Amino acid sequence: MNAQEILKAAAAIQPEIQANRRELHKHPELGLDMVYTKPFVAGKLREMGYEPVDCGEGGLYVTVGGKKGGKCFLIRADMDALPVDEEADVDFKSENPGKMHACGHDTHTAMLLGAAKILKDAEDELEGTVKLMFQPGEETLQGAIAMVEAGVLDGVDAGMMIHAMTGMPMPKGMMVLLDGGSGMASCDQYKITVQGKGGHGAMPHLTIDPITAAAHIHVALAEIHSRELESTTFGVITSGMFHAGVAPNVIADVAEMEGTIRTGDPKVEEMLMTRVREIAETVAKAYRCEAKVEFVKHCPPMIADVAVTEAALSYMQELLGQGAQKMSTLTGSTKVAGGSEDFAFVSAKVPCTAMMLSMAGADSKYPQHHPKAVFEDDVLFHGSAAYAHVAMRWLADNK
Ligand SMILES: [Zn+2]
Ligand SMILES: [Zn+2]
Known part of the structure; x- marks a missing residue:
């Protein structure tokens, strides 16, 4: 599948990605405690023909491809929420008092499920293996390290993460890649x-x-x-x-x-x-x-790899044209962001790229972690397409 076919396939399953996201949004869970979320994700993956593997406390992964040999590319979503009482005006509001998907990790999980579907349908074409990592406990910095210690990176050659953003002055649907050599703070x-x-x-x-x-x-x-x-x-x-x-x-x-x-x-x-x-x-x-x-x-600090980032930017521009940009192109700066990201435990071991999907227009009022933060989910398919396309293209370029 080429970039435009992947984008089309992702757009076709947008209603399903959105429905999964809203279901997850209603049932936020904290830390490693994924009693609703993990079976939900595993169930969806089984329906697609995957065999989920438990990894660390509350985490799981699946693999797809490998029929032609090749390398292994990891794509990751975090699944945990925040101890925040939701005040956002949405009709799929949190049903768990004191818990809210205020950082948008529900969107990551739904986007990665969308990518799982696209990749399964394209399995025979894959020039390597894609590993899909669903981790708990990002906000508590416990989830990635637990999965790394349990062996999620065995055989993995490179990786990527996406984070949804709201309250940022970027057009909705735009994908912004952290510059190689920069990233998020320790x-x-x-x-x-x-x-x-x-x-x-x-x-x-x-x-x-x-x-x-x-x-x-x-x-x-x-x-x-x-x-x-x-x-x-x-x-x-x-x-x-x-x-x-x-x-x-x-x-x-x-x-x-x-x-x-x-x-x-x-x-x-x-x-x-x-x-x-x-x-x-x-x-x-x-x-x-x-x-x-x-x-x-x-x-540790999460630093994006220069080579994987440059390659990922070219793949993303095949997909979204000028709708994919490097952070420095938009802001004129390559400085490290003050926030932390526990994908750092992955990027410390294998070269990785990290990108941000804008899920609110320039007029969005509330930032991540705010009780009124809203992530507009009509662009979720951009994320699913990005995960699937970057993985497929990187594997093809690195046989
Ligand atoms: Zn957060
Ligand atoms: Zn987050």
Whole structure:
């Protein structure tokens, strides 16, 4: 099938892709807990003639092709939602209180199911194998690593992901590829526990105040960026949580801080983690406290591969013409985005490309993760066609 035939095949199943998306949207689930979603996806895949393989907690994959030998290309969708109460004005609203597909992962899952159908129909033509990865737990950064550790990348040579976007100034249906060499930030979440000695608020000399120590740690961490990083280097340290004390006249025993470190460079990531630890421990000591520093979550930077991205851009332009663009062409910038993406655990092992599908017009008001975010799903078939076409073309070019 050539590009236009694939786009036509995808357009023909748009109603089915949309129906699957709306069903998934009504039943959002969090983290690795895919009790509705996983059987739904596995059932749809079985109807198409696939044999789903369980992988990691809550994940599954299927493969198609391979009859002519060749390489293996992985295409991935994430399936999890967010702990957000939906306020969007849609008639397929979340039926699970406190949970919403506010990041559009329901659209990814439906688009990959659409690609599964197109690829199954074209199976005899495939010049290699396509592996379709359905992962849970992207928002919690648990899903991809669990599947990687369970062997989802065995035999995989390259890969691709799509993320739906809303609230962005791009025409609906446009596909934007992250530039090779750039991508999404790493994420390292820290927890600092500052241990003091609590007591009476009127007798501080008999206590060791952990709030004083933690406040100095907070200020010192904020100064790393301005004093220790080159001015053009992207690195963020945010302590978003700071808790201590129970009463105005009681000196607390302990103060807790939690935060996140973001950067696009693994070396900077290591340096920032080291400095957070050193500063917290030594500043606490200066104020007679003890600080325990834990890194509770980690995701490496997700960097797009130059060669796979250049190839994918040419395939996408066969499909959508000028409706597929590199991020730098649109924004004039190749900088790393501040958000994180746990597809990084895949892109760290095999060369990958990542693209964003605009699912709202330029006038869309609410961004991803917002309770009123809306993803207009009449362009889902662009995503299904993109998954199928890029996989087929890459396999044909890399026999
Ligand atoms: Zn998200
Ligand atoms: Zn997302």
